[in-house]
Amino acid sequence: FPSHDKKGGVWRIFSLSGDLIGKEHYKWGLKDGLCSYFSTMGELRLEQSWKALNPEKLYDTILVEDLDKIETFKKVIIKNEGVSLRHGVWNYFNETGGIIRTEQYELGKLLPVLGGVS
Numbered sequence: 001f002p003s004h005d006k007k008g009g010v011w012r013i014f015s016l017s018g019d020l021i022g023k024e025h026y027k028w029g030l031k032d033g034l035c036s037y038f039s040t041m042g043e044l045r046l047e048q049s050w051k052a053l054n055p056e057k058l059y060d061t062i063l064v065e066d067l068d069k070i071e072t073f074k075k076v077i078i079k080n081e082g083v084s085l086r087h088g089v090w091n092y093f094n095e096t097g098g099i100i101r102t103e104q105y106e107l108g109k110l111l112p113v114l115g116g117v118s
Contacts, residue, residue, distance in 0.1 A: 005029075006026075006028060006029030007026035007029050008026050008027060008028075008029070009025070009026060010023060010024070010025055010026075011023070011024045011025075011026060012024075013037075015040055017040070019038075019040045019041075019042070020038060020042070021037060021038050021039070021040060022035070022036065022037045022038065023035065023036045023037075025050075026052070027052040028052050028053075028054060028055050029055075030050075030052035030053070030055075030082075030083065030084040031048075031050035031052060031084040032050055032051065032052035032084060033049070033050060034047060034048070034049055035047070035048045035049075035050060036048075039095075043093070043095065043097060044093050044097065045092070045093050046090070046091070046092055046093065047089075047090065047091045047093075048086070048090050049086070049087055049088025049089055049090060049105070050084045050085065050086065050087060050088075051084065051085045051086075051087035051088075051107065052084045053078070053080045053081070053082065053083065053084070053085065054080070055080070055082045057080050058079070058080055059077055059078065059079055059080055060077070060078055060080050061075055061076070061077050062075070062076050062078065062107065063075060063076075064076050064106055064107065076107065078107060085105070085107050085108035086105035086108050086110075087105050087106065087107055087108070088104070088105060089102060089103070089104055089105075090102065090103040090104075090105065
Protein backbone atom coordinates (compact mmCIF):
# COMPACT_ATOMS: atom_id res chain seq x y z
CA PHE A 1 0.00 0.00 0.00
CA PRO A 2 2.53 2.66 -1.00
CA SER A 3 1.36 6.19 -0.44
CA HIS A 4 3.19 9.36 -1.40
CA ASP A 5 6.21 9.56 0.93
CA LYS A 6 5.51 6.45 3.06
CA LYS A 7 7.16 3.05 2.76
CA GLY A 8 4.97 0.27 1.43
CA GLY A 9 5.55 -3.35 0.43
CA VAL A 10 8.80 -5.26 0.86
CA TRP A 11 12.01 -3.35 1.64
CA ARG A 12 15.42 -4.98 1.64
CA ILE A 13 18.36 -3.90 3.81
CA PHE A 14 21.92 -4.42 2.62
CA SER A 15 25.26 -4.16 4.41
CA LEU A 16 27.86 -1.72 3.08
CA SER A 17 29.47 -4.66 1.26
CA GLY A 18 26.18 -5.50 -0.50
CA ASP A 19 25.01 -8.49 1.55
CA LEU A 20 21.27 -8.82 2.21
CA ILE A 21 20.88 -8.44 5.98
CA GLY A 22 17.17 -7.72 6.30
CA LYS A 23 13.77 -7.90 4.64
CA GLU A 24 10.94 -5.82 6.07
CA HIS A 25 7.27 -5.45 5.10
CA TYR A 26 5.60 -2.03 5.36
CA LYS A 27 2.07 -0.66 5.20
CA TRP A 28 1.19 3.02 5.71
CA GLY A 29 4.91 3.67 6.33
CA LEU A 30 4.90 1.28 9.31
CA LYS A 31 6.26 -2.24 9.74
CA ASP A 32 3.52 -4.78 9.04
CA GLY A 33 3.87 -8.54 8.79
CA LEU A 34 6.99 -10.65 8.91
CA CYS A 35 10.42 -8.98 9.06
CA SER A 36 13.50 -11.17 8.71
CA TYR A 37 17.13 -10.35 9.51
CA PHE A 38 20.21 -12.25 8.37
CA SER A 39 23.91 -12.51 9.15
CA THR A 40 26.35 -11.30 6.49
CA MET A 41 26.74 -14.99 5.59
CA GLY A 42 23.00 -15.23 4.82
CA GLU A 43 21.87 -17.20 7.90
CA LEU A 44 18.50 -16.26 9.38
CA ARG A 45 19.10 -14.61 12.79
CA LEU A 46 15.75 -13.05 13.74
CA GLU A 47 12.12 -13.11 12.61
CA GLN A 48 9.75 -10.44 13.89
CA SER A 49 5.99 -10.10 13.38
CA TRP A 50 4.41 -6.62 13.32
CA LYS A 51 0.91 -5.15 13.01
CA ALA A 52 0.57 -1.67 11.46
CA LEU A 53 -2.43 0.41 12.47
CA ASN A 54 -4.12 2.60 9.89
CA PRO A 55 -2.89 6.12 10.80
CA GLU A 56 -6.13 7.65 9.48
CA LYS A 57 -8.22 6.01 12.22
CA LEU A 58 -8.37 7.20 15.84
CA TYR A 59 -9.32 3.68 16.96
CA ASP A 60 -8.86 0.37 15.19
CA THR A 61 -10.57 -3.01 15.51
CA ILE A 62 -8.35 -6.05 15.20
CA LEU A 63 -9.17 -9.76 15.25
CA VAL A 64 -6.96 -11.60 17.74
CA GLU A 65 -6.77 -15.37 18.09
CA ASP A 66 -8.08 -16.64 21.43
CA LEU A 67 -5.19 -18.60 22.97
CA ASP A 68 -7.64 -20.76 24.96
CA LYS A 69 -9.65 -21.74 21.86
CA ILE A 70 -7.52 -22.45 18.79
CA GLU A 71 -8.96 -21.13 15.50
CA THR A 72 -11.30 -18.80 17.46
CA PHE A 73 -10.90 -15.05 17.18
CA LYS A 74 -12.08 -12.13 19.29
CA LYS A 75 -12.45 -8.47 18.31
CA VAL A 76 -10.24 -6.02 20.17
CA ILE A 77 -10.69 -2.24 19.89
CA ILE A 78 -7.49 -0.27 20.48
CA LYS A 79 -6.55 3.40 20.47
CA ASN A 80 -4.41 4.12 17.43
CA GLU A 81 -1.13 5.76 18.38
CA GLY A 82 0.06 5.71 14.74
CA VAL A 83 2.69 3.03 15.33
CA SER A 84 3.43 -0.59 14.53
CA LEU A 85 2.80 -3.06 17.32
CA ARG A 86 4.70 -6.25 18.01
CA HIS A 87 2.09 -8.84 17.15
CA GLY A 88 2.68 -12.54 16.65
CA VAL A 89 5.68 -14.79 17.06
CA TRP A 90 9.27 -13.55 17.26
CA ASN A 91 12.00 -16.17 16.74
CA TYR A 92 15.70 -15.79 17.53
CA PHE A 93 18.12 -18.19 15.80
CA ASN A 94 21.65 -19.42 16.57
CA GLU A 95 24.50 -19.80 14.05
CA THR A 96 23.27 -23.24 12.93
CA GLY A 97 19.68 -22.10 12.31
CA GLY A 98 18.17 -23.52 15.49
CA ILE A 99 15.65 -21.45 17.42
CA ILE A 100 17.20 -20.30 20.69
CA ARG A 101 14.28 -18.16 21.90
CA THR A 102 10.67 -17.54 20.96
CA GLU A 103 8.47 -14.69 22.13
CA GLN A 104 4.74 -14.25 21.48
CA TYR A 105 3.15 -10.78 21.35
CA GLU A 106 -0.45 -9.66 21.21
CA LEU A 107 -0.92 -6.03 20.17
CA GLY A 108 2.39 -4.93 21.67
CA LYS A 109 2.20 -6.96 24.88
CA LEU A 110 4.54 -9.86 25.57
CA LEU A 111 2.49 -12.95 26.42
CA PRO A 112 3.53 -15.38 29.16
CA VAL A 113 5.61 -18.34 28.03
CA LEU A 114 3.52 -21.50 27.71
CA GLY A 115 4.99 -24.75 28.98
CA GLY A 116 8.04 -23.05 30.49
CA VAL A 117 9.96 -22.93 27.19
CA SER A 118 11.15 -19.63 25.77
